[in-house]
Amino acid sequence: MDKFTTLTGVAAPLNMINVDTDKIIPKNYLKTIKRTGLGTALFAEMRYDEGGRENPDFVLNKGPFRNATILVSGENFGCGSSREHAPWALLDFGIRCVIAPSYADIFFGNCFKNGILPMILPEPRVNELLRFLLELPGAEITVDLPAQTVTGPDGKADAFEIDAFRKHCLINGLDDIGLTLQKEAAIKAYETTAATSRPWV
């Protein structure tokens, strides 16, 4: 997993609430047997017409947004299916950070497992960023994860909250299986106790 420290890049505005993972990556792309190469499938049903041609009105098909590394969207982003193909597709397109007022739990957790920062900002600030990005296509946002600040195209810097453990894993590109295996003795002890207290499981 790639480390995440700082990021300055074009931010794309996706001005919708409840963006579900079926929208992020539709079913026809779930027959894949690889985690990579899903960038072309990102938001496919909004991005392409039935014939596979680009929809010129969709944000990621517009000039500078083709190179977006940050996505700004509305509340409850990533709701629905647990498919990890959603962060895989975002990552393969080049998105390393999503900014929204809130996320669905499973998607939120899946992002961290793939080196993507799902940043939470208050709704008024997200709406302000969406307006800026719509008015100034190609405008950049700067994220400083160690300092926990995000600077918009207006030059305004905001602090953002992030759980210390997840921050640590993102900055160091850590996979938590390794960390958990260090708790082997505790897991074993738990299993020994549970074998007596709940032997039917």
Add this chain to the structure above:
Amino acid sequence: MSQPATMFEKIWRRHVVVDRQDGYTLLYVDRHILHDGSFFAFERLKQVGQKVRRPERSFGTPDHYVPTDTRNVAAISDDRQRLLVTSMARHGAETGVTVFDVGDRRQGIVHVMGPEQGITLPGLTMVCGDSHTSTHGALGALAFGIGSSEVTHVLATQSLWQRKPKSMRITVDGQLGFGITGKDVILAIIAKMGAAGAVGHVIEYAGSAIRALSMEGRLTVCNMSIEGGAKAGMIAPDDTTYEYVRGRQFAPKGAAWDAALNQWRSLPSDDGATFDRELSLAGADIAPMVTWGTSPEDAAPITARIPEPSSAPDIAKREGIERALAYQGLTPGTPIDGIKIDRVFIGSCTNSRIEDLREAAKVVKGRKAAVPSWVVPGSGIIKEQAEAEGLDRIFEDAGIEWRHAGCSMCIGVNGETGKPGERIASTSNRNFVGRQGRGVRTHLVSPAMAAAAAVTGTFTDVRKLLPN
């Protein structure tokens, strides 16, 4: 005397392996359920050089990618799809995980198979790489969906790092009206609290209307907890639960059953236990529900009309309704009762159990389907049981297709989808844009309402069709 505790709290405490100072808990996973979409997690496990730590605690069955018109897996023309379906059994053979493969009568949708086999039990922690894992909470388990990376983690360590979610109690008191099912209850709840209404919370459904539900009805309610954003949904175990679990293949037997039952009886939330949030609904007020938009929160009684965007509280919501109605091809103010439909799908982890099929058959009996309609049972066992009861004949006599077990048109990753522009009355759980196929318009309903739509060709208040 300890503080009164919620059922969630009691189960959580019993599964703590390590409590870390930063608020993370390493939570032990009692039982882990896998499906053909778990392919990546097994492959990843090999890549990171790990083995399945406790194979006897994992159970798999292919469901997402299996065709439901045939049991002949070799006939799947798409190589990748065939690989995904057949890999479940291969991964099982390689790792020692029990797999009910296509051809085994126990094969079916993971969230139907778990309770049916007695794998799901009260008081357990359970996970699966599927968001509808909340289903299993209907038996008083703490069950939640996880991503593929987390599936690998559970395979390797039989545990997960979690922050403790908040708790929420949703109380539905009173008697449900004639023709009202668990599906109508959960759609009414989600309409009230919103698609993100329970994010970060574990819901406990309580109240006399919930207690009166059958196991099937409870499974339907808990299944859609995720559509309200909840981490999990659960219902306290009671005699309905114990009667359901008793004698199932992987449930405890003999003295172990007695010991288990004794402990299960202490699971329900204590009197005076407090929840972070409370919500209540009057059971008697719930009507048969139909979704009109593209989020499960867009649900309304069959007696209502398509909403006016101008009725929305803010601009974002108004635009959301406008976008949803444009996709759905609906005009504000249209009565829902009478809207024409093109297709019916009865199935999915929400509504493919025997009671669901019986309710649909009751409406269909002696009538003919007006539109193409499918019934897809949740497992091979349910299929057999329905056939023993003659339900398949009722459906087939009406011109409804009787198919094999699988997720089918709920998600359509096996290729079974509607056609662009089609309006589907569906007993599944998601009405997202494109969920049942590009351009397909999904409306979520109960099995009885889906059957009513099948025989009339329109959304119809099923209470008018049911014998009193």
